[in-house]
Amino acid sequence: MAGTSLKRQKFLKFFLIYTVIAIALFFTLFPIYWMIKSSITPDDIMYTPRPSLFPERITFAHYKALFTETSFMRYFFNSVYVATITMVISMIISILGSYSMTRLRFRGRVFIMRSIILSYLLPVAVLFIPMYILMSKIGLNNNKNSLLIVYLTFTVPYSCYMLISYFRAIPKSLEEAALIDGCTHLQTLIRIILPIASPGIAVVATFAFTLSWNEYLYALVLTTSPSQQTVTIGISTFQFSDQYIWGLIMSSSVISSIPAVTLYLLAQRYLISGLASGGVKQ
Amino acid sequence: MKQKPNMLGYKNEKTLGRMLVLPIFLLVFVLMGYPFINTLYISLTNKRVGYEPEFIGFKNYVRLLADPTYWLVLKNTFVYMFLAVGMKLILGMILAITLNEKFPGRAIVRMLLLVPWALPGMVAAMTWKWMYNDTFGIINSLLKNIGLIEVSIPWLSSKHLTLYSVIIVNIWRGVPFFIFSLLGGLQTIDGQMYEAAKIDGANVLRRFWNITVPSIFPVISITTMLSAIWTFNDFENIYLITGGGPINSSSVIATYTYQIAFQYNEMAQAVSVAVSIMPILILMILFASKRIGKED
């Protein structure tokens, strides 16, 4: 009796799980499917009141035009540059800062911890003009390096918050032992905390990359020439006042999505293996 | 950073601590400081782009409080935030719990469910705008084909629907953030606690409320607060899909600010809108940082 009831429970559980997953996957993936499908739909059947759910005819003309007739790939590489470097710099600043705020004692520690989030007080819609003026004054007008500085203002606060809570979850006993043995603080950071918190760090780094990669308003104003602009601006170049070139918009959207999604996959594996190898147990 | 080995002295820890947070300090107080002070000042003037500002005191704020559009936009922003964050939390929790279970294909499902967050906001907005279109959008087309509706639903033109349409997009994009964060928290919970509870006879719901939620409560709070602040300030999503219309029915503070600044070229008034909601944001931030400031 106990045996069948257990089996039934298990079956119900899996049924429930798969139902939830199926619904979630449908709602999550349908828009993405639609974006990809639109990017390979020929222009003459793109605009119709009853678009067909499945591709009738496919074309790679939009992708071809994207690579050969536009400067899109330059935007793409600019984005790679900006997002990667922003990610690296914000990780360094945030890891060092979060370590300090969770492990070291100094006056002003709680103050700085609480005031980080002040960065989110003003919306970008208001900030971007003073930021633009500031960047111009220091000679970074129309220069993608200005984005490296400005993006830190929203990647660092978020990264610190997440890292602080990850670091806090790691008990101090291991470091205390190491410190007694003669390690410096920074050595304990590098040798002990980082390996344990690496799944969390991977997650936070991915989000920092994604936030930079996806940003639009600052990039629009702080850069002007195609040699400096990023991929989000690239997509908007296919919108003219009168006409949106949906073929190019969808295909550039697909391409723009690839790096962030790829990084995600990598972080995913890390997350799973890192936690599987045993988190931190008391 | 020079440190003498074996020196655990209080003094060195202080210096090191301060040096390590110095970049953050510079970022928040120096880099953001100039725009912040500038903005506060501008809100007390009649600045328009291309003209010199004149000091007018609190006139902008007085005008704001008497403007019904301002209150409408504020209401929209709160509705947007509460509904979107609420749904993201619920759906995120359900999916995080589901994904915490082992089942075949779990790795792939985890990967797939996280994609909307990875997309640029612009891409998501354009795609949904395309899908919502009532002339050739796929949503209306599908609903008609199933026979649920006869005439297209004006997702983006009906003043009753438009705010909810953009909320849906925000939810679609934001759920992965909750899933990821909550899942990370769930995986640090010791499975033995559940075993013990099961033996004691606790059912699924009780295990959830008494074990899961308290254990990951810090993660829930931080994630929810961060999301609330971001959602409250959301700009791109709404601007790109509806532009705030029609007649401000989907307008939120960020798009309203932008509209006043650039369509009407009233920079000072726009800035005063942004400053006027700072108390609200500060309250939310204080709430969030209390959670952070708590010692374990």
Place this chain on the structure above:
Amino acid sequence: MEVHMGKRTLLLVAMILVMATTLVFAQGQTDSAKPGKFVMWDKSEYTAGYNDLVKERFTAFAAAQGIEAEYVVVPPNDLKSKLLAAIEAKNTPDLVVTDDFLAKQFAGMGQLVDVGDIKKDLPFFDAAVNMSYVKNGEYVVPLAFLAPGLYFRQDKWDAAGLPLPETWEEYKQHAYKVNDPKNDFYALGLPMGASGGGDAEGMMRAIILSYGGALVDEDDNIVVNSPETLAALKFISSIYKEGLAPPSAITWDDMGNNNAYLAGTVGVAMNSGSIFSAMKNENPDLLSKTLIRPWPVGPAGRFTPSGGNVFVVFKNGKNADAAKLFIRDYFKKDFYENLVIKMGGMWQPVLEGMDQNDFWKDPVNAAWLASSKSTVPNTYPAVPDDKSTRAFSEQVSVKAVQKIVVNNMDPQQALNELEADLKRIYGK
């Protein structure tokens, strides 16, 4: 000992702050000493090769002058924010190509260089001079007309056995018969969205004018609150309320009517030549069913408010002289005439003698050309200055109609609020 450490850190922080501040302001000094680089922001156009052609000419010009120069293509939707930020930072380009009503707003700010000499020397059509007129002075050079036409699905009218409508009222009456929402077809693709290019605002003003109403007269009197304007507002809103236009038209941006017409879901669209060139490239079948007509007539006549592309030169750029020289070079016959033809009917020339090519003998192109010669400025009858162009930019008529249709407001009240809006803009 603790205090000693604390002071040192504080000193360090203070030093950094001082250095940072000095850096900020020091750099500002060196920038202004740089030699004059000529920067041009051009509108990005979908027509293949347009931006390439202009860039080629631009680069050749810069080389001949021996100056450093940069040609930048800016999507029109982004231009205003970028330009405003540039103005604030005192870091503007030299030469900008943009829509006339946007350009005129900068005249009032004292940001533009006087271009009276260019306008005197070059033989512009009268209509072009009117299109580029600003009260504050000679600051705007016309570049091309973007005259609108009315795209008409002749096949749908033929199938319903209807003659060609001439007046606004006739269009509405015929619309009842041609309308077919169940089959995704609406008779009148009239936009109502407050969009960047002003499609809807221009159309509504045309209707108001043709009913004998007006917003602001030549002497800056706010004359909008009249029975004629009220009649016009009632007429416009009835089209949406009675389902003769697609419901989504309420939030259409400028591409809404383009796409609807191209998708075959509306019978009438009023737009510049962009739909025309799209059909030539993507949908010749639709083109064969289309008739291009002048805009409808109202009780007070036919009005086609329109604008065009213009040049403006910014004072705070680094090389305004190069900008003015380039404008003259641009208008040379060997370049300008072909450029306009390349735009395939979307543009019409502003300079005398540039409309003689056989291209304009083709009946369709001839229709566009004729249309361009009979347009009135967007702000008509008000004088185009920063206030009237601002009123256009704020889409005041569109807002009034939206209130009637979406909020079910009483038309007279919407009209009163429209009057209040104008008074606010004119500072009355």
